Amino acid sequence: MSSLTESAVRFAWSLLNQVIEQHKSENVFLSPASVQVALAMTLAGAKTETEAELSQALHLSQLKSPHSDMGRLISALNSGRQGVKLAVANRLFAERSFAIEAEFSGTLAKSYGAELGSVDFKQQCEAAREAINQWVEQQTSSKIRELLARGSLDTNTRFVLVNAIYFKGDWMDPFDRDDTYDGQFESVPGSQSPVRMMQNKRDFLYTEGRGLRLVQLLFAGDSCSMVIVLPQERHQLDAALKSEARLDNILELARQAMAREVDLHLPRFKVETQFTLSDPQYLPAMGVKRLFTEGCADLSGISKSSRDLFVSKVVHKACLEVNEEGAEAAAATATCVVDCAKLEDDSVTFNVNEPFLVLILDRSTGCVLFAGMGGGGGISNLDWTGPSQTWRRVLRASLFSAAIPRMSSLTESAVRFAWSLLNQVIEQHKSENVFLSPASVQVALAMTLAGAKTETEAELSQALHLSQLKSPHSDMGRLISALNSGRQGVKLAVANRLFAERSFAIEGEFSGTLAKSYGAELGSVDFKQQCEAAREAINQWVEQQTSSKIRELLAQGSLDSNTRLVLVNAIYFKGDWKHTFNPESTYDGQFESAPGSQSPIRMMQQTQQFPYAEGRGLRIVQLPFAGGSCSMLIVLPFERHGLSAALQAVGSLEDILALAGSATEQEVDLHLPRFKVETQFSLSDPQYLPAMGVKRLFERGHADLSGISTAENLFVSKVVHKACLEVNEEGAEAAAATAVAIACFSMPMMMPFFVTEPFLVLIKDEATNSVLFAGRINQPKE
Numbered sequence: 058m059s060s061l062t063e064s065a066v067r068f069a070w071s072l073l074n075q076v077i078e079q080h081k082s083e084n085v086f087l088s089p090a091s092v093q094v095a096l097a098m099t100l101a102g103a104k105t106e107t108e109a110e111l112s113q114a115l116h117l118s119q120l121k122s123p124h125s126d127m128g129r130l131i132s133a134l135n136s137g138r139q140g141v142k143l144a145v146a147n148r149l150f151a152e153r154s155f156a157i158e159a160e161f162s163g164t165l166a167k168s169y170g171a172e173l174g175s176v177d178f179k180q181q182c183e184a185a186r187e188a189i190n191q192w193v194e195q196q197t198s199s200k201i202r203e204l205l206a207r208g209s210l211d212t213n214t215r216f217v218l219v220n221a222i223y224f225k226g227d228w229m230d231p232f233d234r235d236d237t238y239d240g241q242f243e244s245v246p247g248s249q250s251p252v253r254m255m256q257n258k259r260d261f262l263y264t265e266g267r268g269l270r271l272v273q274l275l276f277a278g279d280s281c282s283m284v285i286v287l288p289q290e291r292h293q294l295d296a297a298l299k300s301e302a303r304l305d306n307i308l309e310l311a312r313q314a315m316a317r318e319v320d321l322h323l324p325r326f327k328v329e330t331q332f333t334l335s336d337p338q339y340l341p342a343m344g345v346k347r348l349f350t351e352g353c354a355d356l357s358g359i360s361k362s363s364r365d366l367f368v369s370k371v372v373h374k375a376c377l378e379v380n381e382e383g384a385e386a387a388a389a390t391a392t393c394v395v396d397c398a399k400l401e402d403d404s405v406t407f408n409v410n411e412p413f414l415v416l417i418l419d420r421s422t423g424c425v426l427f428a429g430m431g432g433g434g435g436i437s438n439l440d441w442t443g444p445s446q447t448w449r450r451v452l453r454a455s456l457f458s459a460a461i462p463r464m465s466s467l468t469e470s471a472v473r474f475a476w477s478l479l480n481q482v483i484e485q486h487k488s489e490n491v492f493l494s495p496a497s498v499q500v501a502l503a504m505t506l507a508g509a510k511t512e513t514e515a516e517l518s519q520a521l522h523l524s525q526l527k528s529p530h531s532d533m534g535r536l537i538s539a540l541n542s543g544r545q546g547v548k549l550a551v552a553n554r555l556f557a558e559r560s561f562a563i564e565g566e567f568s569g570t571l572a573k574s575y576g577a578e579l580g581s582v583d584f585k586q587q588c589e590a591a592r593e594a595i596n597q598w599v600e601q602q603t604s605s606k607i608r609e610l611l612a613q614g615s616l617d618s619n620t621r622l623v624l625v626n627a628i629y630f631k632g633d634w635k636h637t638f639n640p641e642s643t644y645d646g647q648f649e650s651a652p653g654s655q656s657p658i659r660m661m662q663q664t665q666q667f668p669y670a671e672g673r674g675l676r677i678v679q680l681p682f683a684g685g686s687c688s689m690l691i692v693l694p695f696e697r698h699g700l701s702a703a704l705q706a707v708g709s710l711e712d713i714l715a716l717a718g719s720a721t722e723q724e725v726d727l728h729l730p731r732f733k734v735e736t737q738f739s740l741s742d743p744q745y746l747p748a749m750g751v752k753r754l755f756e757r758g759h760a761d762l763s764g765i766s767t768a769e770n771l772f773v774s775k776v777v778h779k780a781c782l783e784v785n786e787e788g789a790e791a792a793a794a795t796a797v798a799i800a801c802f803s804m805p806m807m808m809p810f811f812v813t814e815p816f817l818v819l820i821k822d823e824a825t826n827s828v829l830f831a832g833r834i835n836q837p838k839e
Contacts, residue, residue: 061126063305064116068093070304071116071343079338079653081295082245086328087375088222088388090145095220095390096340097127098147098171099348099368101164102359107347114344128168140278141226146196147171150189151216152178161359171218178214186210189217193389196221200387204374207644207660208408208728210393215366216359218392226276227383232257232323234381242324246292252324255381261321262314265289268297271311272319276383283384284311285323329376334390336652336697340371351397359394369395405669408728409691410648410660412700467532469711470522474499476710477522477749485744492736493780494628494793496551501626501795502746503533504553504577505754505773507570508765513753520750534574546684547632552602553577556595557622558584562768577624584620592616595623599794602627606792610779616798621771624797632682633788636665638729640786648730652698659731661786667727668720671695674703677717678725682788689789690717691729735781740795746776757802769801 069089077085093115100111101124109118117123134145147169151157153176165171174192176185186205193204201221210217232255240254262273262282268290274283286307288297334340335349347353354367375388475495483491499521506517507530515524523529540551555571557563559581571577580598582591592611599610607627616623638661646660668679668688674695681688692713694703707713740746741755753759760772780793 059126060120061123061130064120065090065093065130066304066308067116068114071114072339073304075339075343076332076653083654084328084330086330086377087332087373088386088390091220091222091375091388091390092334092371092373094127094131094145094147094169095218095371095392096345097123098149098165098169098218098220099356099392099394100124101168102158102161102356103348104355104357107353107355108358110347111345114340124164124168128170131169138278138280140229141224141276141281143281144196144223146221148174148192148219149216150174150176150185150192150219152176152214154179155215156360157216158358158360165218178210179212182210182212182214183207185214189219189391193219193221193391197223197387197389198225198385200376200385201374201389203645204372204389204391205393206410206647208410208646208662208726209370209372211395211726213395213397214369214393215396216394218394219389221387221389223387224281225383225385226278226281229275229277229279230257230259230261231383232381237325237381240322240324243292252326255323255325256321257323258320259318260316261319262311263317263319264310264314266310266313267306268293269307269310271307271314272321273311273314274321274323283379323379325380327376327378329374331372331374331647331655332653333649334371334373335368338652356394365397366394367397369393405723405725408726409693409730410646410658410728411693411698412650466526467523467529467536470526471496471499471536472710472714473522474520477520479710481745481749482738492734492782493738493778494791494795497626497628497780497793497795498740498776498778500533500537500551500553500575501624501776501797502751503529504555504571504575504624504626505762505797505799506530507574508564508567508762509754510761510763513759513761514764516751516753520746530570530574534576537575544684544686546635547630547682547687549687550602550629552627554580554595554598554625555622556580556582556591556598556625558582558620560585561621562766563622564764564766567765571624584616585618588616588618588620589613591620595625595796599625599627599796603629603792603794604631606781606790607779607794610777610794610796611798615775615777617800619800619802620774620798621769621801622765622799624799625794627792627794629792630687631788631790632684632687634786635681635683635685635688636663636667637788638663638786643731643786646728646730649698661729661731662727664724664726666722667725668717669723669725670716670720672716672719673707673712674699675707675713675716677713677720678727679717679720680727680729689784729784731785733781733783735779737777737779740776740778741773762799765799771799772802774798774800 072087072089072092073085076087096111096115097117100108100115100117103111112118112123120126131145131147134143147165149162149165149171151173162173166173174188176188178185186207186209190202190204193201200223204219205217236256238254238256240252241249242252243249262275264271268288270287270289272285274285276282286294288294290297332339341349347355348368351367352365356366359366370393371390372393373388373390375386377386378384478493478495478498479491482493502517502521503523506514506521506523509517518524518529526532537551537553540549553571553575555568555577557579568579572579580594582594584591592613592615596608596610599607606629610625611623642662643659644662646658647655648658649655670677676693676695677690679688679690692700694700696703738745747755753761754773757772758770762771762773765771775798776795777798778793778795780791782791783789
């Protein structure tokens with residue numbers, strides 16, 4: 058190896074390991090060569106500590122003339138290979154008014170063959186982005202499309218350095234399509250998926266050692282090859298690679314390969330990946346930090362007219378297709394450089410393409426109507442209104458009032474309960490959808506509180522943050538009346554109902570409080586004899602109150618003949634934006650739910666004056682609804698993918714609302730996903746309300762609900778909550794409902810024992826008490 062090749066191999070291994078570490082259960086495919094060339098071009102303009110950091114990370118610090126060496130390598134790669142197509146191309150796209158140092162542009166032209174493309178980032182940023190993407194597409198035979206997503210560049214962009222690499226080769230010994238068969242691929246032990254498996258039995262270069270087995274597949278012309286590496290011990294690839302620690306060891310092992318007859322079975326596949334390598338877990342974790350830091354990056358070798366340049370992002374996209382004829386691969390890397398000195402003068406770019414926070418508050422009362430947070434992976438219930446897809450992280454969303462009102466004591470209690478409940482649910486669903494209505498849950502439980510006594514009352518009052526209020530039910534009544542008083546331009550409705558067993562004697566004071574303060578009429582049903590009809594009646598009422606948005610709140614079997622009453626709250630909101638989004642501006646974007654994990658979405662876009670605030674590690678935009686009485690508040694972190702840390706640092710919803718209250722009108726380039734989400738939670742489960750201190754309410758024999766009735770021993774059998782939200786170009790629609798089911802306690806004649814979940818089994822000898830066999834059954838099979 059030459060010195061440069063050794064450096065390239067070391068960088069390739071460092072980068073590959075860094076990316077694999079972040080994507081242990083996902084496909085990883087990239088071009089270290091493309092990334093290194095793009096960053097080496099950036100290195101040509103770096104100075105002082107920025108240059109030292111980048112040179113060290115690229116493993117180029119030991120080379121006397123890295124750019125000349127790079128030039129010779131690129132020329133060699135482009136010199137032509139018999140039997141394969143291999144092409145490397147570089148380009149510099151610069152703002153037409155931006156003054157570039159001649160030495161920098163000269164180095165890029167001479168060593169990297171990078172011609173200068175003049176574009177207008179200031180006035181026609183979108184056209185410039187399209188021009189860059191078109192160039193990349195041309196250089197990669199249309200394999201790499203949309204390298205730069207819409208919204209990834211803005212008017213502060215000064216230039217973009219781009220590398221593209223393309224490869225296509227036919228096998229020296231192609232696979233016979235007639236031999237391809239339906240096989241199984243075991244990604245992890247016991248987890249198989251169907252694949253089309255190619256098969257070829259002939260002489261291949263083969264070697265084994267250091268815990269690895271290698272096969273080389275030569276391409277026509279014998280100038281290039283594909284190396285396939287397997288561990289000698291099945292499913293131990295990660296361990297074997299860690300023991301090797303270096304790519305040059307693997308390549309040395311490959312050089313020792315000798316021709317040997319191999320019965321090769323190789324999947325036919327395609328893979329495409331994209332990574333934002335400027336994210337903290339990639340290049341910064343490899344030591345490249347100053348380059349991405351405003352005020353710290355030194356790129357004065359690029360331009361002396363602006364000493365405020367820094368790299369805003371490094372985007373890399375790669376693809377590979379392997380079939381019977383051969384293989385085709387392409388990759389591209391873009392390094393985007395912006396001028397941070399201009400940031401204060403231009404519009405704010407607010408691209409909601411990562412997990413975010415949303416709250417729905419009423420303007421006059423400050424009540425948190427809906428709330429949700431997220432940031433985990435594998436969301437299964439998110440239904441985008443565009444193409445079908447799965448979003449990988451929990452949606453962080455809710456709605457909020459246009460102005461932040463002065464909070465009453467009840468509103469303060471409601472905000473604190475909302476924060477407590479939201480955090481408790483999020484903690485249990487880090488990798489799932491979370492969206493709920495704290496207001497609905499609090500009202501339903503406050504109705505229950507009206508019948509609670511002694512320690513049960515104290516626990517519930519404390520958890521609801523109502524213990525400091527002198528007359529919580531009267532306060533709740535005034536709040537509900539205010540919410541139902543009408544809002545200009547939006548529809549907002551809150552409804553309550555009490556469904557009681559027709560033979561059940563309810564205390565007059567309890568039913569009177571619910572009727573007077575909560576407007577909860579009494580519905581008489583027959584839980585004892587016609588439980589299913591009663592359940593359907595409750596669900597039908599909820600559906601009517603929420604404009605059919607909440608269906609089947611209570612699932613079949615959730616109530617039984619011991620149910621005595623069900624307290625239900627329903628809340629519904631619908632509003633059109635004050636500034637609607639133009640559907641023609643909605644585009645196919647990417648949402649990065651976790652670093653490096655992207656999924657396609659339909660992204661709405663508009664540039665408009667919006668209330669905007671930033672501080673305490675957060676950025677906030679408010680979208681007003683028609684009439685100005687309500688708005689949607691969206692929160693992003695300063696540091697990408699740092700929402701959880703930022704919210705923990707803030708510590709309370711009051712602080713977030715105070716920050717939102719300081720917002721000022723500012724031009725915002727807003728990019729917001731179009732989406733639907735629906736969730737359901739059984740809040741009586743141990744990890745929710747009981748973990749918040751509400752325990753006696755759910756305990757048979759301990760719950761004191763004597764304020765409801767003294768005729769029977771009562772307890773809450775379940776608290777069910779369901780919520781949904783839809784956001785589109787016209788506006789937003791949200792609904793939620795909460796049901797508190799109260800049952801009487803009686804020992805059943807027969808104890809049900811349904812073994813429908815994982816269980817422990819023991820076979821023991823009664824005479825000796827010896828355990829003969831033992832096991833845990835997760836999935837029983839005949």
